[in-house]
Amino acid sequence: MNKLIVANLLHRPLRSIISILAVAIEVIMILSIVGIFMGMLNDQKQRTNGIGADLIMRGSNASNMNGAGPVSMPVKFVDVLRKIPHVTVVSPAALQLITSTSGVEIQFGIDYPSYNALRPFTFVAGTPFKGPDDVIVDDVLAAKVNPATGKPYTLGDTLSIFNTDFHICGIVQHGKGGRKLIPIETMGQLINNPGKASNFYLKLDDPANAQSVIDAIHNTRGLQNYPVETMDEWLSEMTPEKLPGFNLALNSVTVIAVVVGFLVIFQTMYTAVLERTREIGILKSMGASKPEIVSVVLRETAILAVVGVILGIAGSYGVRVAMLHATTLQFQIPSRWLLQGAFIAFAGSILGALYPAWMAARKDPIDALAYE
Structure with a gap:
């Protein structure tokens, strides 16, 4: 079954590559905005702390x-x-x-x-x-x-x-x-x-x-x-929650990225199921159960998602290198967000494949074998 899954992905390489790139772009979008905002925030905190004052009086x-x-x-x-x-x-x-x-x-x-x-x-x-x-x-x-x-x-x-x-x-x-x-x-x-x-x-x-x-x-x-406060108090206020627009921008980009990834994976797996109707009929006639058919589709999606996530993380660090070379803006990706970004992209991909997998599992083996 594992060989069949890999063979299905390699049979139409362009479609698989497009799906992988969609997941990768999803990860890059999420991690890039986090990296830019967190880099700016932490850099500002570090430079403010480096002034060496104990108190600040602001306008x-x-x-x-x-x-x-x-x-x-x-x-x-x-x-x-x-x-x-x-x-x-x-x-x-x-x-x-x-x-x-x-x-x-x-x-x-x-x-x-x-x-x-x-x-x-x-x-x-x-x-x-x-x-x-x-x-x-x-x-x-x-x-x-x-x-x-x-x-x-x-x-x-x-x-x-x-x-x-x-x-x-x-x-x-x-x-x-x-x-x-x-x-x-x-x-x-x-x-x-x-x-x-x-x-x-x-x-x-x-x-x-x-x-x-x-x-x-x-x-x-x-x-x-x-206003007068200690530098420690001022630095404690420099958090993503208090950074104007951070959560709004992050949530907006995350939603857009998830929708793009979801639709691409959905279209890929939906089309794949339609094209492999006879193959699904053969599997079911040989005794494959509905969960096994669902498993085939989801495992194919999981492989695409994992490769896309890895490529996306690598691409995000490529963006970091380019930004550090061209600007003075700092780009920092917290390890927590590496995991969150990977999970969001992976979960979105699996969700995009659920309906095609369910549709494949419901196919009647007699109709599938007669499909031309």
Whole structure:
């Protein structure tokens, strides 16, 4: 029976290949959207944690996920925050979402001395800002190809930010907030909002004093309405459930992928059953039971599904390699989703084959043998 199943699949290789590709595409669609969203989320968490702050004070309309938002808080709040007991470093930053060739990213405008005091930069090459048109980039971005030179970015290369040319003055190890950092004064001028910040990062003498500092900030006139939380609390909010549109996008892609896989498998096995009417009649006349006939169809489907799932997982990692080569976006596929994606595709394929299998089992052996 196993030889018969393999022979049936090999008898019409194009149909089998199309079915395998349908399952593979289903897996790639599911794992790719998970990989992109989870990669962006975990990368953001890692880089936010790498800033080195204990507390963050955000603007009232700043995003819970990335801190970007209206640059509305006066930088002079630094003087007030520094006077609060247990605060050792206060660093203002302006964060803005921008669109680049790599996709949507967060542009950081920083006060270098205080930002570096939170957790020092590790320079791979170059120096801190020396002028208003200098930019510091991380080693992930520097490894990408500069379209102007066809080579990885290096010191002195030009980057366009807000349609303004900046020159790379330093390359640092990744994980320190943004991939591109410019002086906060320059940022203010470019967005026509000088002297303002979207976030204040605070370093304390002891993280255990966080709550007393938060209370002191909220008891300070003019600061009562600004959200303040520990970095651990902020990082804990960066979950797929709180990522806008994540579940909706994932569910939509999953439904589309399952429907495509279901229909292709259904059509493949339905057509195969119609074409093998005499074969089914012979099997039943030789004593094959209905469960055995159903088993033949489902086992053929299972082979197609397993091969498709394996090809889909391999294809997803191919997408990952391509994205990491072409962009700075991170692509991470949790092992849990490898299993879930495989199960969804496999289950959808089996469901697509159930009716053709049931139809084959119901065929009358006399009518089947007389079929031309």
